[in-house]
Amino acid sequence: MGRTRSGVQFSPLSDDPSTEDVSFIQTEWDSTNAFGAAATQEEGFGDEGELDSHVCIAERAPTPIPNEEIYLTISGPQRTDFSHCGGGSWTGRRDSSKSSRSYTVHELEEMGFTYVPYEPGRNVLFSDSQTRIVGGLVDAPPGEEWTLTKENASVSLQNARKIGAGTGAFLNKDLNHRRGRYFTLLTGVSMGGGQKRPGNLAQRLRARCKLVQSILLNESIKRIAGFQSSAFYFLAPKLYRRYANDLGRLYNSQSELRWNFDGSIYPCVAFNCGPQSITTLHFDQGNLSHGLCAVMPLGNFDWKKGGHLVLWELKLVLEFPPGTVALLPSAAVRHCNTPIQKGEERMSITQFAAGGLFRWVAYGMKSAKELGSMKASDGRTVKEKADKGAEERWMEGLSLFSTTTSLEQDYRTDQLPPTSLV
Numbered sequence: 536m537g538r539t540r541s542g543v544q545f546s547p548l549s550d551d552p553s554t555e556d557v558s559f560i561q562t563e564w565d566s567t568n569a570f571g572a573a574a575t576q577e578e579g580f581g582d583e584g585e586l587d588s589h590v591c592i593a594e595r596a597p598t599p600i601p602n603e604e605i606y607l608t609i610s611g612p613q614r615t616d617f618s619h620c621g622g623g624s625w626t627g628r629r630d631s632s633k634s635s636r637s638y639t640v641h642e643l644e645e646m647g648f649t650y651v652p653y654e655p656g657r658n659v660l661f662s663d664s665q666t667r668i669v670g671g672l673v674d675a676p677p678g679e680e681w682t683l684t685k686e687n688a689s690v691s692l693q694n695a696r697k698i699g700a701g702t703g704a705f706l707n708k709d710l711n712h713r714r715g716r717y718f719t720l721l722t723g724v725s726m727g728g729g730q731k732r733p734g735n736l737a738q739r740l741r742a743r744c745k746l747v748q749s750i751l752l753n754e755s756i757k758r759i760a761g762f763q764s765s766a767f768y769f770l771a772p773k774l775y776r777r778y779a780n781d782l783g784r785l786y787n788s789q790s791e792l793r794w795n796f797d798g799s800i801y802p803c804v805a806f807n808c809g810p811q812s813i814t815t816l817h818f819d820q821g822n823l824s825h826g827l828c829a830v831m832p833l834g835n836f837d838w839k840k841g842g843h844l845v846l847w848e849l850k851l852v853l854e855f856p857p858g859t860v861a862l863l864p865s866a867a868v869r870h871c872n873t874p875i876q877k878g879e880e881r882m883s884i885t886q887f888a889a890g891g892l893f894r895w896v897a898y899g900m901k902s903a904k905e906l907g908s909m910k911a912s913d914g915r916t917v918k919e920k921a922d923k924g925a926e927e928r929w930m931e932g933l934s935l936f937s938t939t940t941s942l943e944q945d946y947r948t949d950q951l952p953p954t955s956l957v
């Protein structure tokens with residue numbers, strides 16, 4: 536695979552999702568109103584060396600979606616309260632409800648959720664009330680080779696957990712955090728929490744740094760990361776190009792920033808090492824407000840009985856087997872998993888992008904604080920142009936989602952998305 540240091544890299548990816556059988560789940564959730572106030576990032580940052588800066592993007596577009604579309608209508612939509620919006624917000628909704636309660640499939644169905652069974656070879660796209668594709672579940676590539684890939688990746692995360700517990704890289708208190716009770720390793724480029732500029736996430740312990748490096752070098756993990764990125768392109772080519780454009784500019788402006796993977800557009804990854812990586816209901820408030828994060832479960836559990844993906848505002852509960860990829864608007868839609876059985880193991884890999892990175896680029900590679908210290912009118916002009924009104928920015932973000940009728944055309948275009956955010 537060739538490389539360029541000058542900007543966006545175009546590269547064929549080997550695991551393009553199959554588009555032979557696509558179903559649509561149409562909900563009445565109105566994404567027009569799903570918007571949240573700015574949030575803070577919780578992790579620290581630091582410099583850990585250099586790698587080539589480049590951005591990968593799928594060159595080979597998936598084949599057009601078929602004509603036979605299946606629509607399911609979800610009843611009882613929840614409309615989020617627009618009064619929580621903050622002007623100039625780039626990140627997700629701040630979540631004040633700190634509930635650690637889990638939900639069973641039965642409870643969710645009683646609450647009106649629609650159950651979406653997994654069917655091998657079928658990709659599910661879910662659209663909002665305006666037919667915007669706001670996420671989906673992409674099936675794993677067929678064949679024995681992918682089975683080995685997910686098994687190897689599972690072992691890598693299992694080993695990280697065992698070694699981490701043995702070396703002190705993981706402590707018992709690390710089991711308990713905002714998203715659930717499991718060990719997790721976070722690495723990549725992020726921005727938030729009062730950080731002056733984007734940076735590589737620092738591991739607080741050297742032992743953790745070694746664990747992260749060993750996982751990043753694992754070929755199965757690399758392949759999964761590339762597949763997640765391809766799935767993102769498959770579902771949201773315009774939004775993907777926005778990531779490629781903005782993040783390409785960011786990485787080119789700071790040579791110390793490192794990509795986690797050659798084949799992924801995402802700047803950050805969480806390796807959720809289990810033993811039971813089951814999340815409680817949450818927003819990912821630091822992520823780009825209209826972004827899509829990619830999640831793949833791994834491990835050995837009965838996915839008919841547990842580990843389902845719950846999308847609260849969409850009122851969906853989906854079977855979510857190991858090796859498949861879910862793309863979800865994690866900053867705008869609350870999500871969680873149903874519990875798995877005692878003794879079972881579930882790990883997962885989640886790739887995402889912090890909203891603060893895109894805000895930094897839109898502010899001309901500056902923070903809001905720096906803009907504030909500039910000559911008053913200059914700084915204010917840049918900020919107002921980038922922030923716009925809360926509703927206007929949100930609608931602009933939504934315009935980057937494809938609709939069920941535009942998706943085919945959206946693959947074909949060569950053009951980057953509108954540059955009004957940059």
Ligand SMILES: [Fe+2]
Pocket residue numbers: 814817818819865870
């Ligand atoms: Fe999440």
